[in-house]
Amino acid sequence: xxxxxxxxxxxxxALASERSGSKGPKARRRNCARPMAPxxxxxxCAFDGAKVALQPITDVAHLIHGPLACEGNSWDNRGAASSxxxxxxxxxxxxxxxxxxxxxxxxxxxxxxxxxxxxxxAPAAIFVYSTCVTAMxxxxxxxxxxxxxxxxxxxxxxxxxPGFVGSKNLGNKLAGxxxxxxxxxxxxxxxxxxxxxxxxxxxxxxxEFWQVKPLLHRLGIxxxxxxxxxxxxxxxxxxxxxxxxxxxxxxxxxxxxxxxxERWDIPFFEGSFYGISxxxxxxxxxxxxxxxxxxxxxxxHRTEILVAEEEEKVWKRLEAYRxxxxxxxxxxxxxxxxxxxxxxxxxEIGMEIVGTSVKKSTLEDRxxxxxxxxxxxxxxxxxSPRELFSLLLERKADIMLSxxxxxxxxxxxxxPWLDINQERHHAYAGYExxxxxxxxxxxxxxxxxxxxVREPAPWEPALVVEKRAKREA
Amino acid sequence: MARVxxxxxxxxxNPLKSSQPLGAAFAFLGVDGxxxxxxxxxxxxxxxxxxxxxxxxxxIPLQTTAMNEAAIIVGxxxxxxxxxxxxxxxxxxxxxxxxxTASVEARDEDVVGDxxxxxxxRAIELVGTEVVVANTPDFDGAIEEGWSKAVTAVIEATARxxxxxxxxxxxAILPGWNLTVADIEHLRETAVSFGLDPVILxxxxxxxxxxxxxxxxxxxxxGTKLQEIRDLGATMQCIAIGEHxxxxxxxxxxxxxxxxxxxxxLTGLENVDRFIRVLAAMxxxxxxxxxxxxxxxxxxxxxxxxxxxxGKKIAIASEPDQxxxxxxxxxxxxxxxxxxxxxxGTSKALEMVPAKTVKVGDLSDLESLAAMADLIVTHSHGRxxxxxxxxxxxxVGFPMFDRFGSQHKLTVLYRxxxxxxxxxxxxxxxNHPPNPGPLDSTDRRESQ
Ligand code: SF4
Numbered sequence: 033x034x035x036x037x038x039x040x041x042x043x044x045x046a047l048a049s050e051r052s053g054s055k056g057p058k059a060r061r062r063n064c065a066r067p068m069a070p071x072x073x074x075x076x077c078a079f080d081g082a083k084v085a086l087q088p089i090t091d092v093a094h095l096i097h098g099p100l101a102c103e104g105n106s107w108d109n110r111g112a113a114s115s116x117x118x119x120x121x122x123x124x125x126x127x128x129x130x131x132x133x134x135x136x137x138x139x140x141x142x143x144x145x146x147x148x149x150x151x152x153x154a155p156a157a158i159f160v161y162s163t164c165v166t167a168m169x170x171x172x173x174x175x176x177x178x179x180x181x182x183x184x185x186x187x188x189x190x191x192x193x194p195g196f197v198g199s200k201n202l203g204n205k206l207a208g209x210x211x212x213x214x215x216x217x218x219x220x221x222x223x224x225x226x227x228x229x230x231x232x233x234x235x236x237x238x239x240e241f242w243q244v245k246p247l248l249h250r251l252g253i254x255x256x257x258x259x260x261x262x263x264x265x266x267x268x269x270x271x272x273x274x275x276x277x278x279x280x281x282x283x284x285x286x287x288x289x290x291x292x293x294e295r296w297d298i299p300f301f302e303g304s305f306y307g308i309s310x311x312x313x314x315x316x317x318x319x320x321x322x323x324x325x326x327x328x329x330x331x332x333h334r335t336e337i338l339v340a341e342e343e344e345k346v347w348k349r350l351e352a353y354r355x356x357x358x359x360x361x362x363x364x365x366x367x368x369x370x371x372x373x374x375x376x377x378x379x380e381i382g383m384e385i386v387g388t389s390v391k392k393s394t395l396e397d398r399x400x401x402x403x404x405x406x407x408x409x410x411x412x413x414x415x416s417p418r419e420l421f422s423l424l425l426e427r428k429a430d431i432m433l434s435x436x437x438x439x440x441x442x443x444x445x446x447x448p449w450l451d452i453n454q455e456r457h458h459a460y461a462g463y464e465x466x467x468x469x470x471x472x473x474x475x476x477x478x479x480x481x482x483x484x485v486r487e488p489a490p491w492e493p494a495l496v497v498e499k500r501a502k503r504e505a
Numbered sequence: 506m507a508r509v510x511x512x513x514x515x516x517x518x519n520p521l522k523s524s525q526p527l528g529a530a531f532a533f534l535g536v537d538g539x540x541x542x543x544x545x546x547x548x549x550x551x552x553x554x555x556x557x558x559x560x561x562x563x564x565i566p567l568q569t570t571a572m573n574e575a576a577i578i579v580g581x582x583x584x585x586x587x588x589x590x591x592x593x594x595x596x597x598x599x600x601x602x603x604x605x606t607a608s609v610e611a612r613d614e615d616v617v618g619d620x621x622x623x624x625x626x627r628a629i630e631l632v633g634t635e636v637v638v639a640n641t642p643d644f645d646g647a648i649e650e651g652w653s654k655a656v657t658a659v660i661e662a663t664a665r666x667x668x669x670x671x672x673x674x675x676x677a678i679l680p681g682w683n684l685t686v687a688d689i690e691h692l693r694e695t696a697v698s699f700g701l702d703p704v705i706l707x708x709x710x711x712x713x714x715x716x717x718x719x720x721x722x723x724x725x726x727x728g729t730k731l732q733e734i735r736d737l738g739a740t741m742q743c744i745a746i747g748e749h750x751x752x753x754x755x756x757x758x759x760x761x762x763x764x765x766x767x768x769x770x771l772t773g774l775e776n777v778d779r780f781i782r783v784l785a786a787m788x789x790x791x792x793x794x795x796x797x798x799x800x801x802x803x804x805x806x807x808x809x810x811x812x813x814x815x816g817k818k819i820a821i822a823s824e825p826d827q828x829x830x831x832x833x834x835x836x837x838x839x840x841x842x843x844x845x846x847x848x849x850g851t852s853k854a855l856e857m858v859p860a861k862t863v864k865v866g867d868l869s870d871l872e873s874l875a876a877m878a879d880l881i882v883t884h885s886h887g888r889x890x891x892x893x894x895x896x897x898x899x900x901v902g903f904p905m906f907d908r909f910g911s912q913h914k915l916t917v918l919y920r921x922x923x924x925x926x927x928x929x930x931x932x933x934x935x936n937h938p939p940n941p942g943p944l945d946s947t948d949r950r951e952s953q
Contacts, residue, residue: 071542099524
């Protein structure tokens, strides 16, 4: 592969100088703030982050340009829900072979793949993702996408976030850039309204945004674009005509929100639909922004009425769980993006937080967690499984809430665990969601399997049993 | 003999394949005290890890060299060294199994040379830890080839080449990736019941069988011991299972002179009979009673099950050896292989698949070929296609993330074949209620 090698090396250098040229040193440092150390950790790559952030746009064909692994090992692993199109769940990749790479056929193959997808699946648009190898060998997906857009009269959007440029978080940001550059603002909506909003960074996992949407509808607020959860391409493309915006997952799309504010004067705030006060607060602030932008001021009043009604209802429903959960000790390891909102929600139902990770949180998020918990040493950065394992035992956690990746740490420690990341099966948003969360935690903690699995084996000598009992006490 | 049809599309739609480095990592997980290290950007590892964890419902030790932009430009040797040393210091593994990925391979990096250098320079720090490299670019092969390359690499790096005393009771068994934890346990028990002493490489039955250690383990816990691999030369005979295990078996023979026999499949009466005959010959022992009993139970299951299977159209998609294993079995039960799709086209096993053609392709190919099938046989990703077509799905292979207990299912030898028949017949029955039984049919005739 020596001819390839020469080509590659040029491409690397071009890529490198272009990148460092296009960003100030500050921006670069921010991206590299937490570099991955070899042999100590595993986290998603930028491509992962970009795909996660865009894939729930449901009527788009997402085409991954690279060798098999990037897509083949990762497709069909997320629980976002769609109210209509299912195209986003079909996986497309150019699945490059050695021959494509050596012979320099990869761009041509990409173009053909775009045509095949257009002919076979009639998507609203095609998003093309670069990956490490295709970026490395210098494939110019911008050019290919441009040509395909012209030739097929179909939006073909390049997403430049090859894995090696950085973390999943950076990938989220690059996804936002792609939308800003190629999608948002390209279509004018028929009937823009005074109460149109955008929700950014909401993924509609397990369909949880549908627990919030009806609340907004009752207030006469229309979600023009929820990006990316359950979105359609046209909604995203016309999102620039909304009057206000809310970002939900603060690291994913906050830059996008800021730029949309600059470009189209759409004010935004960072909020959350997790927890009772979080939800109420979010509704109030949406109403507030809309009124400031010219919506009927009665919206504020109507919002207060709705909040009061809903809160009363939800507290009543939570009463049943309070005695069962009060004082139970929770360890949170969520990857950080939702930590403060979940922390808040759990404290609302009387649980005690014995630790929370903030490894992916923004500085503001960290401050929020700190203020809520009032104790700094409960915050921890990324932790090795072994450390997490001991922390669970040391702090006598009653349950761990985390993503699927760390579940076995809790389960092998014979401790209850609940999935609150992307693979979870329950919806936790809005007033409805907090009741569901309480119910699931209750079920997990009080499951009769725990005393059973902790029971010593019949053949274990009494001495060992005693020792363990002492350790656990 | 099947004709192998290669891919003509430019896009893979709903991939059937999992990548080659994942296959290699999977194999390394079958060595005791090991940690697989993917050499490439971090995302590859994260995806492979998540997929393996979803399949096994287990924590999986897997590490990355986390190649970043700079490393992609200047090369990954430093990252590799850093990763190896840090892993060694923190987790004290007995084996670090390096699997290269597309990004290092496309740069044409000499990873084997890099590792040699690192080993030389860091000889003292690395005492007690073997470091092994499998070249597994993602743009080539799939699980099966990755698995085969990793086993070959372990043998080449650790098996002692000098002439050793051959223990007539000792045999080496090299199982393919498609054998489950239960299969491996059953193989071992069967060999032991013949009075043989098997070394199984890789042996995923230790680390991935769902047992709960007292302490948190950052490396594999259970599996083939390194010492056993070093001493492979002391075995009388090697048994390789699956065409893809020919490569490691040959490596062992080249190195130590231990001869091998290859079984393409251990599923189906005839295949198992042949295997049992080999065990009997090697051990010079009568076939134990429980094995004989198992054979009778299988015969009975074949008699009971065959009518449900006769003439049924099966659409199957898997890695070459598993495709051969299952299609060979289905055909032997009177079913028809209506569609066969596989991941890569190079395996010799493909020609032996009892179908007119074998398509190298993806799950959308399977879907377009399976419309008229009675049963789809593939991994969990096939669920959408099966739902769309309204054809029942029998889940096999990797990944299996929407069913529990895939590793505790038996698929080989008499008992495994019997279980597969039951599985198959039950799925068919649940979806196509059998013709009314004799009692019922008289009633019907009267009422008509
Ligand atoms: S790190 Fe690069 S090669 Fe690996 S999955 Fe991410 S984009 Fe693909």
